[in-house]
């Protein structure tokens with residue numbers, strides 16, 4: 001369901017690796033741009049929006065972590081995959097905390113890399129499309145303005161949500177009364193934790209309940225469908 005050809009930007013200082021990566025993605029039908037460093041990356045991004053960045057962690061000068069933080073602060077819609085070496089574990093975790101969506105480790109398995117890229121593009125695009133088409137929802141005395149990412153409490157106070165909490169709540173509110181499986185909910189959360197597993201959604205639901213439920217122990221809005229997932233049980237208008 002990718003409507004246009006996605007644009008992938010590769011930021012990598014090693015020419016051989018960069019060309020190899022570019023070759024994979026061109027062959028798979030993507031539009032590919034190449035940058036050697038952060039300066040070139042910015043030049044390309046001012047000319048043309050990227051759908052996904054493949055960012056090498058070990059770049060001379062500004063490294064991939066600094067660039068991740070910078071790119072993420074400007075857009076939460078672009079997908080970011082960090083390219084890491086075997087020994088970069090700490091950096092990898094920091095990178096994910098700074099807003100990268102995923103990482104791949106050198107040497108690459110071409111098939112796996114393509115699958116991850118495709119998967120991330122699908123998720124970011126789904127979120128983007130949903131965001132554009134949605135407006136404001138009300139449930140109980142709450143107001144949730146999806147495009148503006150604003151959740152207002154019955155006392156008219158703004159409740160801060162993390163990106164993952166926001167995306168999860170948006171997915172639930174858009175499908176009131178429907179049981180949403182954990183897999184389906186996970187598809188709507190672009191910023192996965194570095195160990196996406198069955199518990200990711202449960203943890204996010206718990207946090208959301210603490211923020212919105214009058215009594216988080218007896219949830220009225222987000223109910224558990226045992227063995228299946230979660231369902232948004234408040235009336236939405």
Ligand code: CA
Pocket residue numbers: 012013014056057058059
């Ligand atoms: Ca490098």
